Amino acid sequence: MRVNQGKCSNRLSIVSTPIGNAEDITLRALSVLKEADLIACEDTRVTSKLLAIHQIHTPLISYHDHNAEQVRPRIIEALKQGQSIALVSDAGTPLISDPGYKLVRNCVEEGLHVVCVPGPCSVLAALTLSALPTHSFYFAGFAPAKSKARQVFFSDLLGVPGTLIFFESARRLSDSLTDMMTVFGNRQAVVARELTKKFEEIRKDQLQGLINFYATHGAPKGEIVVLLDAGGPQPRKDQDLDELLKIVLEQKSLRDAVELVATTTGVSRRRIYERALFVQAAADEPS
Numbered sequence: 001m002r003v004n005q006g007k008c009s010n011r012l013s014i015v016s017t018p019i020g021n022a023e024d025i026t027l028r029a030l031s032v033l034k035e036a037d038l039i040a041c042e043d044t045r046v047t048s049k050l051l052a053i054h055q056i057h058t059p060l061i062s063y064h065d066h067n068a069e070q071v072r073p074r075i076i077e078a079l080k081q082g083q084s085i086a087l088v089s090d091a092g093t094p095l096i097s098d099p100g101y102k103l104v105r106n107c108v109e110e111g112l113h114v115v116c117v118p119g120p121c122s123v124l125a126a127l128t129l130s131a132l133p134t135h136s137f138y139f140a141g142f143a144p145a146k147s148k149a150r151q152v153f154f155s156d157l158l159g160v161p162g163t164l165i166f167f168e169s170a171r172r173l174s175d176s177l178t179d180m181m182t183v184f185g186n187r188q189a190v191v192a193r194e195l196t197k198k199f200e201e202i203r204k205d206q207l208q209g210l211i212n213f214y215a216t217h218g219a220p221k222g223e224i225v226v227l228l229d230a231g232g233p234q235p236r237k238d239q240d241l242d243e244l245l246k247i248v249l250e251q252k253s254l255r256d257a258v259e260l261v262a263t264t265t266g267v268s269r270r271r272i273y274e275r276a277l278f279v280q281a282a283a284d285e286p287s
Contacts, residue, residue, distance in 0.1 A: 012079060012107050013086045014100070016093040016119030019223075020197035022053050029117050030054055036086040040075055042098065046090045063087070068099040072106060079112050086117075091223075093121040097141045097167060123165055126192035126225035129202050133230065136162030145172065147179055154183040155247045158264045164228040170219045173226070174211065180228060181207040182243055185236060185265065188229035194222035236265050238275060245272070245279045254280070 013032045018024040033039060033056050040063040041047035047060055063071050075085055087094050087103065094100040107114050123139050138160045143150045157164055168176050173191070180189070190204045199222065203210065207228075214220070236244070241261070248257040258276050262269040 010079065010082045011084060011113035011115060012075075012103070013084070013115050013117055014094050014104065015086045015088050015117040016121065017047075017050060017088050017091060019091045019120045019122045019125065019195055020200075022050060024120050024196055025050075025054070026117065026119050029119055030056070032117050033058060033086055033088075035084065037083040038075075038078065039086045039088060040071075040103075041088045042090045047088055058086070063099075063103070065099050068102065072103055075103060076106055076110060076112070079107065080110070091120075091122070093119065096121065096123060096139075120196070122167075122192075122195050122223065122225055125195045126190070126202075126227060127163065127165060129192060129195075130163070130190040130227045131204065132163045132188065132190060132227055134163070136230075137165055138162050139165045142167045143176055143179075147175060150176060150179045151183055151247045152251060154180060155244075155251065158183065158248075158260055160230070162230055164230070166226045166228075168224050168226050170221060170224055173219055173224060174214045176226065177207055177211050177214070180226075181211060182240075183247060184228060184231075185240070187231040190227040191220070192225045192227065193220050195225070197222070236267060241265070241267065241272065241275045242279050245276050246283075249276065249279060 013036065015029050015032055017029070033051070036058050039047065039058050039060050041060055042062070042064045044060045044062050051058065061071065061075070063075065079085060087100055089096070089098050089100070095104065104114055127134055127137055138157070140157060143153050143166055177189070184207070186206045186208050188204065189207050189210055190202060191210060192202050194200050201220070203213070205213065244261055245257060248261055252260065254276055258269055258272045261267070262272040265272075
């Protein structure tokens with residue numbers, strides 16, 4: 001059993017930091033950051049600005065995707081020597097789409113104390129503002145950059161019954177929404193950007209409406225969270241079903257593909273089976 005409370009020496013503290021508004025930091029987080037011997041952060045320039053606002057002078061060490069393998073052993077050794085280390089990300093809760101979980105895993109394996117100092121998280125902030133169902137949700141992180149891989153990525157989530165949540169870049173947003181439309185149909189969706197900041201915006205519409213909006217107004221600026229309603233079955237034209245089946249059949253057997261697509265679209269299994277045979281036959285035809 002691990003005891004995670006008490007004096008903050010000789011332990012790793014996972015500290016949530018603001019996602020935009022510098023005032024969104026807890027008193028406990030400020031205390032832990034001040035008392036730590038070292039703060040491990042993604043970008044020292046970003047974290048330095050936050051520390052300066054709150055007059056905290058704790059030394060920083062960079063810990064991110066590109067140096068994690070080299071830096072992680074140094075952090076583990078420092079903890080073993082009795083130092084107190086705080087782990088932060090550039091914004092929000094560490095370990096959400098960053099390499100922090102490997103550090104925590106190593107700490108647990110070494111029997112070192114790990115505590116969580118909870119606070120801001122863009123995933124939960126976006127969910128609470130979205131007006132989409134909150135009783136069941138699935139955070140999928142960033143989708144792949146390429147369209148085909150992205151469609152396969154989305155197809156693996158077809159059977160998830162709750163609200164789906166993604167991170168996305170402004171540059172890829174329109175393409176990502178289009179691929180969602182191909183896979184999921186015209187579901188209700190939300191684009192949440194610049195959360196807690198001056199230009200915070202929550203835009204809710206069906207996917208086609210969002211696609212049309214950004215086609216007219218261009219890509220938005222800022223940090224973006226996309227949420228997709230689990231919704232009910234969406235009506236599909238044969239062409240739409242064929243496009244979805246092409247994606248799913250690359251990953252699953254005919255039987256499993258028919259079952260998944262029929263369940264998620266509400267279209268009869270007989271019709272899906274007929275379309276699947278058509279798609280397979282078309283794929284087998286010589287080009």
